[in-house]
Amino acid sequence: MTTALPRSVKPAPGELLPGYLLRLAHRIGGAPLDLAHRCNLTSGTELSTRFLVRLTELEAQRIGTVCRLDPAEAHAFTLARQYPGYAPVGDVYLGRHQSHTTMANDGWVFTAFSRYCPDCLTDTAHLPGGPVWHSAWRLPHTFLCPRHDRLLAWRCPACQAPAFSNRYASNSRWRRVQLTPGPDQRLHPAQCRHRAGTARTPACGHRLDHETPTSPLPTPQMSRAHERLAAAAASRPDNLVESCGQPVASEVFLHDVRLIALVVSRTWPAASALLAPCGPAEGTGTLDSGARTDGWVARSHDAPPADPFAAAALFSTVVRLFDHPDAGTVLARLLALIPTASPGRPRLRRLILHCSPAVRAILSDEARIRRSASGPPELFPQPATYLSLLDPSSIPATLPERWAGPLDLLDAPPRAMRRDAAIRLVQMASGHPRTAAARHLGIGPKVLPSTTLLMRTWQKQPGNAEAYQSAPRHVAAIAIRNGS
Ligand SMILES: [Zn+2]
Ligand SMILES: [Zn+2]
Numbered sequence: 001m002t003t004a005l006p007r008s009v010k011p012a013p014g015e016l017l018p019g020y021l022l023r024l025a026h027r028i029g030g031a032p033l034d035l036a037h038r039c040n041l042t043s044g045t046e047l048s049t050r051f052l053v054r055l056t057e058l059e060a061q062r063i064g065t066v067c068r069l070d071p072a073e074a075h076a077f078t079l080a081r082q083y084p085g086y087a088p089v090g091d092v093y094l095g096r097h098q099s100h101t102t103m104a105n106d107g108w109v110f111t112a113f114s115r116y117c118p119d120c121l122t123d124t125a126h127l128p129g130g131p132v133w134h135s136a137w138r139l140p141h142t143f144l145c146p147r148h149d150r151l152l153a154w155r156c157p158a159c160q161a162p163a164f165s166n167r168y169a170s171n172s173r174w175r176r177v178q179l180t181p182g183p184d185q186r187l188h189p190a191q192c193r194h195r196a197g198t199a200r201t202p203a204c205g206h207r208l209d210h211e212t213p214t215s216p217l218p219t220p221q222m223s224r225a226h227e228r229l230a231a232a233a234a235s236r237p238d239n240l241v242e243s244c245g246q247p248v249a250s251e252v253f254l255h256d257v258r259l260i261a262l263v264v265s266r267t268w269p270a271a272s273a274l275l276a277p278c279g280p281a282e283g284t285g286t287l288d289s290g291a292r293t294d295g296w297v298a299r300s301h302d303a304p305p306a307d308p309f310a311a312a313a314l315f316s317t318v319v320r321l322f323d324h325p326d327a328g329t330v331l332a333r334l335l336a337l338i339p340t341a342s343p344g345r346p347r348l349r350r351l352i353l354h355c356s357p358a359v360r361a362i363l364s365d366e367a368r369i370r371r372s373a374s375g376p377p378e379l380f381p382q383p384a385t386y387l388s389l390l391d392p393s394s395i396p397a398t399l400p401e402r403w404a405g406p407l408d409l410l411d412a413p414p415r416a417m418r419r420d421a422a423i424r425l426v427q428m429a430s431g432h433p434r435t436a437a438a439r440h441l442g443i444g445p446k447v448l449p450s451t452t453l454l455m456r457t458w459q460k461q462p463g464n465a466e467a468y469q470s471a472p473r474h475v476a477a478i479a480i481r482n483g484s
Pocket of ligand 1: 117118146147148
């Protein structure tokens with residue numbers, strides 16, 4: 001039997017259940033877990049993240065009774081109600097039996113941490129119970145605060161844990177994602193709740209609303225991209241928006257976004273170079289900055305980066321691609337860069353089922369282009385993925401020692417490989433065919449065929465072509481770092 005609290009607080013616009021529980025618990029001097037127990041939302045000490053997405057009628061009624069709210073106000077604490085156009089939280093995408101761990105690991109349903117705007121936390125600190133954690137901060141594509149025109153923060157400046165994250169336990173096993181980390185702790189809602197060790201370790205407790213970590217200002221492109229994605233997520237699922245020049249429903253548009261984000265991140269930084277061949281690339285080199293490799297965030301390999309700056313680079317590139325007058329050709333060229341054996345391919349095939357007809361048509365075109373133009377896989381062509389990023393005139397015919405580390409790991413004829421890699425770098429930087437790239441380097445018509453023959457013979461041995469495909473990109477990264 002659930003009973004009403006003697007007093008409560010009013011929900012704030014754009015608030016989710018965990019943020020509300022923090023405020024109410026702080027207001028009445030308890031812990032979020034005590035409140036959740038009282039609302040019958042717990043299983044042992046666990047508070048399921050499922051409540052971020054949706055509530056049953058019974059759960060909404062119990063929350064309503066305990067917190068003195070209308071059940072409709074309780075339902076409004078969920079992503080499904082606040083973002084009807086955001087397909088990954090919809091019933092069709094989730095199905096009926098998806099576990100909350102699966103949802104957290106997916107990386108596109110919600111983030112397993114919360115980005116935050118320190119200025120918004122400060123601005124709402126006067127509300128009863130303390131500041132409001134905004135629901136949009138749990139959506140993977142939300143990387144800036146339009147009210148304060150700043151990129152969001154995501155880590156605690158004191159302990160470096162992402163806000164609201166449960167991260168790995170000390171035995172390296174994934175801690176079950178909780179609606180609220182450390183739900184039994186009595187803290188101010190703006191305090192970092194991360195505990196580095198066992199349940200007995202005190203929480204970090206740093207005030208996230210006090211210190212403003214410095215972050216780069218959003219570019220106009222980032223702001224435009226953010227606005228497009230936020231408007232689609234908040235609109236009705238059947239509201240029409242434009243995707244690759246065609247009107248599509250919001251929820252379909254966001255499936256297109258997910259697929260194109262996968263293509264852009266798998267081929268990074270090629271999209272940036274193709275979209276702005278003469279200008280600086282948006283956030284080049286930032287896409288992987290600490291985002292996926294440290295075990296803090298989702299496990300799905302196509303989850304967007306956790307770092308808002310990296311997410312801004314990715315999503316502004318995705319939206320630029322949508323708006324490009326020849327989006328189909330650019331997307332087809334990018335798709336052709338993803339090897340057929342890449343683990344991204346099966347994911348692409350699953351995502352395409354949910355995409356718009358325009359994007360599905362581009363994908364079938366790409367399959368046709370790949371069959372007719374790519375040639376035997378062991379003699380893979382070198383696409384122009386570093387236009388404007390690498391200066392062709394800085395590439396020597398024989399690569400210097402300090403560039404050749406990635407090549408030395410391969411068991412190929414060393415001189416032929418360095419020469420071949422130099423040709424490929426020029427192709428990546430200029431878009432020249434192989435013969436013209438060799439001519440640019442001063443490699444004569446007698447040397448080129450022997451280099452090609454040696455490399456062709458080596459590449460045909462099992463595994464060699466696959467091993468070689470990523471090496472020129474690594475050499476290019478070294479060349480760029482060395483000031484090419
Ligand atoms: Zn803000
Ligand atoms: Zn902390």
